[in-house]
Amino acid sequence: MKLFTLTDEEVDDATRFAVKLVAAGKRGTIESHLIGTLGEMGYGKHIKSKVNLEVYERGIGDKGADFKDVQVKTATWTGDNKELKINKEDSCLENPNVNTFVLMHTTLKNRNKVYLIGKISKSNFLKKAYLNTKYNTLTVSEYDLDERF
DSSP states (O other): OEEEEOOHHHHHHHHHHHHHHHHTTOSSOHHHHHHHHHHHHHHHHHHTOOOOOOOOOTTOSOTTOSBTTEEEEEEOOOSSSOEEEEETTOGGGTOTTOOEEEEEEOOSTTTTEEEEEEEEEHHHHHHHOEEETTTTEEEEEGGGSSEEO
16 A cells, blocks of 8 residues: 545545535535545545546536546545445446546545555456445455556
8 A cells, every 4th residue: 555645735625625516416425525535636646646626517527537547436444455346337437538447545534644555457347346236336356456556
């Protein structure tokens, strides 16, 4: 795992963005959007790129590409074997411009600390993922990622 430390200002920006997403009708909770944005910010530090904090109209968005060809997913599980989970209906699965999925980790309790767990190509994700029918997610273990940090 590779640690990235977010400033209090970055966490505040992520929180305001999460609130705006929910107010704009984006599916999910403030907490789920906050966790996702924190993960994106951590990955942004890794690749030295800023996160897009623009709120799009309903139905319009990044189509699952958080960065050039990357979709970031953030886990909060604090135990071993974190999982990269993608809802079967997520637009990133259909977006031809998304080639890589990245797994990040953070918690609401320690939101300034964001960890890069690893990454996997979309094609390998689709080959290795199992369907969790309870949550309608395609899931891979961190141990199945192409590269771990």
